[in-house]
Amino acid sequence: MLALVSQITLVMLGVALLIALIRLIKGPTLPDRIVAMDLFGVLVVGFIVVLAGSSGVRATLDAAIVIALVGFLGTIAYATYVEGGDPR
Amino acid sequence: MTDILTAIVWMAGSGFALLAAVGVLRMPDVFTRMQASTKASTLGLGCLLIGAAIQLGDFAAFIRVATIGAFVLLTTPVSGLVIARASYFADVPLWKGTVLDERRAGTNGEERATLRPGKKPIRDGVVTELSPRKRR
Numbered sequence: 001m002l003a004l005v006s007q008i009t010l011v012m013l014g015v016a017l018l019i020a021l022i023r024l025i026k027g028p029t030l031p032d033r034i035v036a037m038d039l040f041g042v043l044v045v046g047f048i049v050v051l052a053g054s055s056g057v058r059a060t061l062d063a064a065i066v067i068a069l070v071g072f073l074g075t076i077a078y079a080t081y082v083e084g085g086d087p088r
Numbered sequence: 089m090t091d092i093l094t095a096i097v098w099m100a101g102s103g104f105a106l107l108a109a110v111g112v113l114r115m116p117d118v119f120t121r122m123q124a125s126t127k128a129s130t131l132g133l134g135c136l137l138i139g140a141a142i143q144l145g146d147f148a149a150f151i152r153v154a155t156i157g158a159f160v161l162l163t164t165p166v167s168g169l170v171i172a173r174a175s176y177f178a179d180v181p182l183w184k185g186t187v188l189d190e191r192r193a194g195t196n197g198e199e200r201a202t203l204r205p206g207k208k209p210i211r212d213g214v215v216t217e218l219s220p221r222k223r224r
Contacts, residue, residue, distance in 0.1 A: 002143070023109075039112055042129040046105055046133045049133075049156070050139075050140065053143040075167040075170070076167065080174070
């Protein structure tokens with residue numbers, strides 16, 4: 001039962017990733033794309049967490065921690081670039 | 089028992105994540121998209137983390153899941169605030185149906201707040217296209 005549920009969950013997260021990718025490609029302005037990338041990072045973290053929970057490999061959660069951290073730093077860097085000023 | 093609980097929480101979490109993505113696709117504005125993205129994705133990821141913690145049932149896994157959860161809960165509002173602030177000051181167009189823009193010129197009888205003082209304030213608080221910005 002859990003295998004089926006984890007497969008359904010992964011499919012839903014994959015559809016969410018595809019929708020975020022559509023917004024990333026379409027987005028009319030640069031902040032739209034930044035929002036899409038931020039959502040992309042959070043969805044990838046959720047994907048990895050579901051994979052770790054369903055397969056029982058605990059070391060995969062470390063990768064999720066690293067991806068969450070890098071996604072946050074990337075969002076802050078992009079926002080500083082959009083603001084166009086000195087990084088204070 | 090743990091399987092049933094995990095199934096419920098994971099279905100709820102992936103549903104919220106999917107709703108966040110649909111909101112990012114369907115909302116009309118950068119600010120509303122950022123709203124949908126930050127709130128719904130935080131709730132969805134929290135549900136997925138709770139499900140993984142229930143399923144693994146281990147102290148090491150619980151510590152890692154709690155670390156991810158605390159980090160996401162702390163950083164998602166900050167990144168949303170930074171994105172909204174940067175896109176507002178970069179003159180990203182607001183949605184046509186926006187009711188209140190508190191930083192608009194004339195709302196409080198003062199100039200529009202801006203990061204670059206030499207720039208002209210935007211008329212009516214709504215711009216139709218991105219203005220060219222200075223590059224350093």
